Amino acid sequence: QQQVKQSPQSLIVQKGGISIINCAYENTAFDYFPWYQQFPGKGPALLIAIRPDVSEKKEGRFTISFNKSAKQFSLHIMDSQPGDSATYFCAASMDSNYQLIWGAGTKLIIKP
Amino acid sequence: ETGVTQSPTHLIKTRGQQVTLRCSSQSGHNTVSWYQQALGQGPQFIFQYYREEENGRGNFPPRFSGLQFPNYSSELNVNALELDDSALYLCASSQDRRTDTQYFGPGTRLTVL
Numbered sequence: 001q002q003q004v005k006q007s008p009q010s011l012i013v014q015k016g017g018i019s020i021i022n023c024a025y026e027n028t029a030f031d032y033f034p035w036y037q038q039f040p041g042k043g044p045a046l047l048i049a050i051r052p053d054v055s056e057k058k059e060g061r062f063t064i065s066f067n068k069s070a071k072q073f074s075l076h077i078m079d080s081q082p083g084d085s086a087t088y089f090c091a092a093s094m095d096s097n098y099q100l101i102w103g104a105g106t107k108l109i110i111k112p
Numbered sequence: 113e114t115g116v117t118q119s120p121t122h123l124i125k126t127r128g129q130q131v132t133l134r135c136s137s138q139s140g141h142n143t144v145s146w147y148q149q150a151l152g153q154g155p156q157f158i159f160q161y162y163r164e165e166e167n168g169r170g171n172f173p174p175r176f177s178g179l180q181f182p183n184y185s186s187e188l189n190v191n192a193l194e195l196d197d198s199a200l201y202l203c204a205s206s207q208d209r210r211t212d213t214q215y216f217g218p219g220t221r222l223t224v225l
Contacts, residue, residue: 098214
């Protein structure tokens with residue numbers, strides 16, 4: 001019940017295209033869903049986050065879509081750029097402890 | 113504003129040894145969380161410290177222990193190192209234990225031979 005399942009494991013997108021990464025969770029007590037971006041040799045950096053009271057959140061080229069009934073959420077990167085090439089992690093936590101439960105990560109490559 | 117820093121950057125130990133990793137939290141943050149990230153995987157929560165006390169622990173054995181100091185910096189200690197302990201150890205700080213956003217340091221890469 002604590003798992004967060006992320007797909008795909010890897011993704012190749014042409015420059016200017018849309019990158020889509022999906023996550024699914026089981027525990028309905030989760031109420032905070034962040035996405036982190038990690039470059040090689042660096043720690044994860046918060047990209048964007050959402051709570052279940054909204055179905056979509058947009059920040060620049062990054063959008064989270066959230067489907068509470070399906071227990072799924074996704075990250076969309078519009079107009080993908082080579083600089084977006086990184087590993088992306090979804091995560092979830094509960095209000096009670098803020099312990100982040102992480103997906104396995106998606107390695108995104110943007111081809112110029 | 114100074115970000116989260118960790119030391120050392122890299123460390124090589126042999127099986128059975130003990131190791132101490134250090135983390136300085138971001139200015140104004142009183143909560144520190146530690147994560148273990150094996151190669152090609154997502155981070156796994158080890159434990160969290162809030163105002164010098166442990167505030168939650170993941171599924172890690174007691175040989176993983178921690179400490180938080182009055183200035184909110186923190187240490188992660190691992191005793192009796194095993195080969196499977198080889199990983200990137202990440203420290204994250206947050207403004208308060210009830211705050212969503214965690215800011216991560218660059219990590220310490222531990223190799224156990």
